[in-house]
Amino acid sequence: MTTAHQAPGETRPGGRTARTRRAVLTAVSEELDDGGFAALTMERVAQRSGVHLATLYRRWRSVDKLVCELLTEMSNDIPLPDTGSLPGDLRALADAIERFYGSAGPRRVLEAVVAAAARDPQAASALRTFFDERLTLAGAMVRRAVARRELPPDTDPKAVVAALGAPFYYRILIERRPVEPGLGASAATAVWAAARAGAYALGEHDGAPGRED
Amino acid sequence: MTTAHQAPGETRPGGRTARTRRAVLTAVSEELDDGGFAALTMERVAQRSGVHLATLYRRWRSVDKLVCELLTEMSNDIPLPDTGSLPGDLRALADAIERFYGSAGPRRVLEAVVAAAARDPQAASALRTFFDERLTLAGAMVRRAVARRELPPDTDPKAVVAALGAPFYYRILIERRPVEPGLGASAATAVWAAARAGAYALGEHDGAPGRED
Numbered sequence: 001m002t003t004a005h006q007a008p009g010e011t012r013p014g015g016r017t018a019r020t021r022r023a024v025l026t027a028v029s030e031e032l033d034d035g036g037f038a039a040l041t042m043e044r045v046a047q048r049s050g051v052h053l054a055t056l057y058r059r060w061r062s063v064d065k066l067v068c069e070l071l072t073e074m075s076n077d078i079p080l081p082d083t084g085s086l087p088g089d090l091r092a093l094a095d096a097i098e099r100f101y102g103s104a105g106p107r108r109v110l111e112a113v114v115a116a117a118a119r120d121p122q123a124a125s126a127l128r129t130f131f132d133e134r135l136t137l138a139g140a141m142v143r144r145a146v147a148r149r150e151l152p153p154d155t156d157p158k159a160v161v162a163a164l165g166a167p168f169y170y171r172i173l174i175e176r177r178p179v180e181p182g183l184g185a186s187a188a189t190a191v192w193a194a195a196r197a198g199a200y201a202l203g204e205h206d207g208a209p210g211r212e213d
Numbered sequence: 214m215t216t217a218h219q220a221p222g223e224t225r226p227g228g229r230t231a232r233t234r235r236a237v238l239t240a241v242s243e244e245l246d247d248g249g250f251a252a253l254t255m256e257r258v259a260q261r262s263g264v265h266l267a268t269l270y271r272r273w274r275s276v277d278k279l280v281c282e283l284l285t286e287m288s289n290d291i292p293l294p295d296t297g298s299l300p301g302d303l304r305a306l307a308d309a310i311e312r313f314y315g316s317a318g319p320r321r322v323l324e325a326v327v328a329a330a331a332r333d334p335q336a337a338s339a340l341r342t343f344f345d346e347r348l349t350l351a352g353a354m355v356r357r358a359v360a361r362r363e364l365p366p367d368t369d370p371k372a373v374v375a376a377l378g379a380p381f382y383y384r385i386l387i388e389r390r391p392v393e394p395g396l397g398a399s400a401a402t403a404v405w406a407a408a409r410a411g412a413y414a415l416g417e418h419d420g421a422p423g424r425e426d
Contacts, residue, residue: 038331038333111331114327115331115332117389118325118328127387131388166383167375167379170375170379170383171375173327173382174340174344174378175341175345177341186412186413187412189411190403191407192410193406193407193409199399200399
C-alpha cells in the first residue's frame, strides 16, 4: 500500500487530495488487518490517517464506501495480460488473481466489501459497477481470441472472464479456505475447455450468464 | 418456509423445541424480506416469532448464528440427483441451484450469511463446515461417474461440485445481478467439459482446489 508521506513539491490541491486519499485508504487497510471489518469505524480511520472525521464523512460517507474504494484501488494491481493466445491469457490472469488473493490482506478487503454490500445498497451498486467494468476490460482477451478463431464468434466475453474468477470468490467467500497454488491453473484449464465446449455461448438461452445487457 | 403452527399432538419437549426453531427461522426469513440484514436484530426476531429474547440469546447467541442456521435449513431444499450419468446429475443439480437462488429470499439469506461470516469467526466456521459437508455429499455423483468411467479416477469430487456452484455465488455476491435461467445449463456444460479436460485432477499441483484435506 502507498503511504501518506508528502512527496517534495507535491503541494497543489490535487496533490493534497490524492495524499489524503492515500492516507485514508492505507489506514482502512491497516485497520482491517488489525481488527477486521467488525471493528472498522470512521473514528478509527480518522485517528490512524490523521484526516479529520468531518472530511472522511464528507468524502466517503461510510466505512462501506471506504472498503469499496480500497478494493477498487488494490485490484488495479491485477494486470490484464496479452500473451498472444487465449490459454496463455487465461493462465496469466488466473495466476495474477491467485497471487492477489493468496495473501490475507486482499481476502479481508473482499470479505469487508461483500459484507458492506449486504447492508448498504450504495456499496452494492459500487461493487456491481466495479466488477462490470473489470469484466468488460478483461473481456478484450476473449474478443482477441474470437478474432484469432480460437473460440466461436458467439462466445460471451464477460461470461468467460466471470467463469475464470468465480472459483476464487467461491473459495474465499463460501468454502472460506485460503487460495492455494494450483487454483489458478485449474481455473484456466477449466475455462479454456468450457469455452471451447460452447458453455459461454451468447444468447444460447435466456439470460445467458454475463451477457452484455 | 415452515410456520410456527402447532401440529396436533406435537406436545413433547422435542416437538416444542422444533416448533420454537421453526418459528424463529421463519421470523428471521421474514425480517430479512422486510428490512434486510442491516435491520435484523434479536429483538425484532423475538417480537415476530413470539419467542423470548432470553431463549434466542441462549440458543443462538447472535443474528449471525441465526442466518447461518436459516441458510442450512433452506439449502436442504436442494436435492442431490442420481440420474445415472454425470452430465445428467450436473445439469439436475445446477438447475436446482438455479431455481433456489432464482428467488430473492435465498439470495438475501446468502448475502446475510456471508456478511455475518465477515464479522463473526463462529459464523464463518459454521459456513465453512456447512459447505464442506455439502461438497462431500454432492461429491457422490462424481465418485459414481468415476466408477462408470465417465471421468478419470484422479478427479477431485469436491472440486467438481465447487466448480458447479461457483458461478451462482459469483453472480449473486460479486456481479450482484439476478440468477437468470440459463446459468445452470452453462455451469453444467462448463464443468462437464472441464472435468473431462482434467481441470479437477487430484494432487495435479500443490493445493489443488477442493482437494480432500
